[in-house]
Amino acid sequence: MSTFSAPSTVSRPENAPGDAELHEEGYAAVLRLRGQWTLAHHARLERCIAALRGRVDAMAAGGALEVDPGSLEALDTAGARLLCGLLGAAHIARLLEDASPLPRERRALLRAVAEAMQGSAEATAAEGGYALGDVLAHIGQTMGVFWRHLTGLTGFIGLILATVLRVAVQPRRWRMTALVANLERTGLDAVPIIALLTFLVGAVVAFLGATVLASFGASIFTVDLVAYSFLREFGVLLAAIIVAGRTASSFTAQIGSMRANEEIDAIRVLGLDPVELLVLPRVYALLIALPILTFVAMVSGIIGGMLVSATTLDISPVLFLSRIEDNVGLIHFWVGMAKAPVFAFLIAVIGCLEGFRVQGSAQSVGEHTTSAVVQSIFVVIVVDAIAALFCMEMGW
Template identity: 60%
Template sequence: MSTSMATGSAQLDATAAPPRLSIAGDWTLAHYHALERAVAAIGTPLAADVAIDTNQLGALDTAGASLLAGLLGNERLSKLASTDPHLPTAQRALLQTVGTAMAGYQEPRRARRGNALTDLLARIGAAMENIYHQQVRLLGFIGLTLQTFAQTALRPRRWRVTSLVAHMEETGLDAVPIVALLTFMVGAVVAFLGSTVLADFGATIYTVDLVAFSFLREFGVLLTAILMAGRTASAFTAQIGSMKANEEIDAIRALGLDPMELLVLPRVLAMLAALPMLTFLAMIAGLVGGGLVCALVLDISPVMFINLVKSDIGVRNFLVGLAKAPVFAFLIAVIGCLEGFKVTGSAESVGEHTTSSVVQSIFVVILLDALAALFYMEMGW
């Protein structure tokens, strides 16, 4: 065996009997391009009666062994590695390993290029499947939340009163300014638009009914729920998600505590208590905003405004709007907590699931509000 750093070569002597292939020099990565040209010049496959001479073979690595596999074929390479007495043990093992690996190699199939329609349908299908799995997980989490509430309701020692009060302050009291301000301005806008449109029909007095109906039945609870979905659901997801990323939830379980009882239940109960109160505040603020516009633009005094509301708007409208608040509150809190538990452990995951909780909460609130409106209309309420 030669120990020189000469470039490897492969020469086929077709005049000999039998034909002889002489392999010499270093078959290494440094000489790969020259070796590749030499192998291409000989052509493959070799005849079965060609003898292989490796007496002058120098250094050998996996790059050179792969070229020999392409030149000789996997079976002949493995046979050469097991029968040639001139090859050192290390080179035999290398040729045997490369031959076995090349024998099991399959050319990967090229991915079929789909057209725009099939790609669109595939993305729609994947999105629908993802929505289905999300709803299944949401239903399971709702059941787990209700089970935890049933287990702790009759055990006062397990109530997390301090946590409940803290979350009520965070979700309810701290949200009062933004809810009151937003609904006040929306009430003013509704009254202004109503007075502008109804003036063409000489019915500006019905602006009072428009504001009262819209806020008592729809706008009060809907605007409040959307604000809480963007403000509180995201906060729940970020808080629980950060704990999940820092492995604090695993530590809670290691201490023998239930994360549902410790983290989820106080947030859900706080939202159930806060959202109806905020909804009532939103209704009042919307009526005040509409009453202010009526007083300034339509010369309808506050006393007249209140008397019209009392005479034209029944208590049923107020109860219909307020009845939706606990349902919205429960779903917003559950979705926010569930997305927090889905966080995998990075800041990016926290951001993604926070966004997802807001989008899901707003979508669910609007969908249920539309279904409730249809139901109330069919029931004549």
């Protein structure tokens, strides 16, 4: 808390407590501020102000009040707050003028306290609001955030495509070591978890199909259910969701940590392109890895359904595969596989973009990592739904 002191022009004891006196002369009045308006005398000053407030307000409303701070010995933030509350904005503005008898440092302190109190009052008034307005404001803010994310994503996609075209004609700038390293992390290391999860999901789908279809005497159609679901939807969707949670978060954390440590700035200082150096190898690796993982997910899911069919429905593996060959067209396999590169590109772009948005703290890294996972899964599901509607309309 800052305190400013000056010699008193009135004969009073040194370090005397602050007070105020109102001298009325007809329709005019002078408010004399005396002593030390500091935190040490806060309680006494509050009592003094409470006794004067009604008369001061009446004189101030009539425009007949003058303030004389000549005997003010000391002023700190606590005293300035009391003074602002007593005098109001108009008289505080007069004290802040260059012609005011207050020293410059006290005017600066009084101005800072007045602005802080005004901002606090405005914030309190804004917090009041009303229910419908708050809801509409929240909707508007959410739409604004969504629009900024969408424009940022499309702009980053354009930057990546421009970099791809520029680098494609210069084979010496291809970073094969980074590509292979990212391919191992995003593809090979993800095979066990994707195979296990899709195997279990395939078993669950076959069990549910057998439970429902058995009452209609159509247990054999469990084979069709498993094959259609994993070739068209579940294989690529489950693989993409697992990759979104596993790889998009990894991309964001890696690039975000580099940004927090100012390594991205160092790369630019060296004359290198961060998009070419950090983004392209990750995008290429995921474009290669996700179709392979999708194929693994399809095979694992079908094997899980085959195992349940063999144990609960007495459908042998030979009959199961024969049924798939006769009744399930190859188009369903290609529909599922065609989605994989699209999902891979979107997941990689979102993961890298959120990494570049990190502001430089560990908290920011965590927030953007979470955002990357949520956005990736959301985009994957939305694009999959759009693709399903498109294929249905096309008859594929």
